[in-house]
Amino acid sequence: MVLALASSGLHSNGYSLVRQVLLKQAGWSLERHVDELGKTLGEELLTPTKVYARDILALIEACRPGCLVRRPRRRRLRLR
Secondary structure (H helix, E strand, O other), X not given: OOOOOOOOOOOHHHHHHHHHHHHHHOOOOOOOEEOOOXXXXXXXXXXXXXXXXXXXXXXXXXXXXXXXXXXXXOOXXXXX
């Protein structure tokens, strides 16, 4: 069984990468508004990480072998 869920945003294990790529390499500031996120980069970094354990357990309970759950289209960040 393969489970895939839409991300609620940036996650704690990716914050170091975000800081390196967006803050240091791309030169973004924490005050920069990111249209794809609908908020500033700083606000996004302060948003708590969603824990998916309950969602996954509920899906496992509801899903029978061979069922397919589709995921929504991914949002892509554009480095400008």
